[in-house]
Amino acid sequence: MEMQKKIMERGEEDRLSDLPDAILLYILSMLPEGKEVVRTSVLSQRWRFLWKSVAVSLNFGVLDYPYVERTKKKILAFVASINRELHYWRSCEKIKAFRVFPVKYKEYLVKDYDFWVHFAMKIANVEEFTLKFCIITFPDYAYKFPQFAYKNTSLRNLVLRNCGLNPSGSVNWSSLVSLSIGRLKLTDCAMEKILSGCPKLESLELDNVLCIRRLVISSVKLRKLIILNDEITYHNQWHEEDIHLLEIFAPYIQNLVLSGFLYNEIRLQQSSVASLVTAVLHLNVDFIEFENEEEKLEKEFRYLKELLLSVAHVKNLELGPLCIECFPILELRGWRSPLSGCKFLKLNTALKHLDFAGIYSFLQSSSELETLVLDWNNHKPIDQLLSYTKEVEQRRRFEAYKNCSLLHLKTIKIINFHGELIGNDLVLRLVKYLLENATVLEKLVVVAKYEGSDVPRDYVEVEQEFLSFPISSTHASVVFCYR
16 A cells, blocks of 8 residues: 555556456466465455455465474474465465475374365365375374265375375266375275376376285376385385285376385286386495395396387486396397387496496397487496406497498487597597498487586587587588587
8 A cells, every 4th residue: 555655646557457357366366375365465455355365375385484393382383384375275265285394294183184184175276286294104003094085076196105095985076197105105995096186187196105916007198107115224125015016907098107115016918018108217226234135136127128118119218327238238138129110219327337338239139219318427337247347248249330331320419428539439439439430410419518608628529529520410510519
């Protein structure tokens, strides 16, 4: 009101307030925080209740309330502050999203957790709800998602962590498009009920979810499946009987991501993922819990062969360091990779001698490849793998592959490049090999990573060396970018 008064005293016209409601609401919707939207109510009488019609997002996280875990008093204060704000926001016509990140599940706060869920799914009818307990809790003592919450027709995106899911009846999340659940036990029966109650689901993420034995996805709408097993400390809390082989039957999914440690094998067949277009495999092995390392490796080698065979038909393939390092070892044992139909291949690699052998092997089996991306990272090779192949064997394999033509390769990208000319003979050899054998190459792009204002001299020397290599394609360009 004070601002409005000053404008009137100066004889200025409040043109902003004369705009139609639709435009004003659009302007308010661009404000990042709900509280900022509310503050506009003091601008004038015209703006007083306008904020109630704006679709806002409510976020409550531990970063907003530091040290809430230190004492029970501060935890209660954190919870009370959320409850007060939710009471205030009841009058808002549209709350689009509600995200809350408690530190750790506390049994004496169950009624408050239930209130938050009730507010999101019954009062506000939000489109997006996130409830993540930040500190891992033993599954048997986790927060149990309330039964009333399994019926909701407005929710589109749901994210839950450390929340037990066990619907007693049918599930009705008829508008849900994306579901991400993690750090919990989940039975086949519960999973089946959830999937049956989500007819519009397009994306499913299972983040460190165990106890499932068979995952059947029959919906033609569900196109993306993400399975993560990347937390060692979390899995140490599980009993051995909770870890099972997971068999997946999902004939309509097009995008599959498997990432993390191989605690429970995931069994796939090409026929069970026949529509798959893109596959991302970022796998790892934890040797801490295994006394017989060689036996463990043998098991993982067998599993990796099956997995690579099951995704040989995809058009887009991304592989993590372990897959690349194991590939040449499998070849030394007489295994020949299936011909891959992929046109886009991304390899996340540390560009060590094991990686180069794997890269050459993948290029050999990918005759239809059009785009190759090498993401240079700082991954440390697994010590247990180094004993399986020596650098001299890698060099011998290179000699066998060096005359292989890459008939369809048009684009090569090396990102996060951070090498020097000295000591990177293998990198230079790989680039030279690619330029000599990619007969229809259009461009090689190197994105170099560095800190500071001036480009390091080492990078300039590498660029000059790359530009000096012979190129078989008559219309190829070599481009260096720095960031």
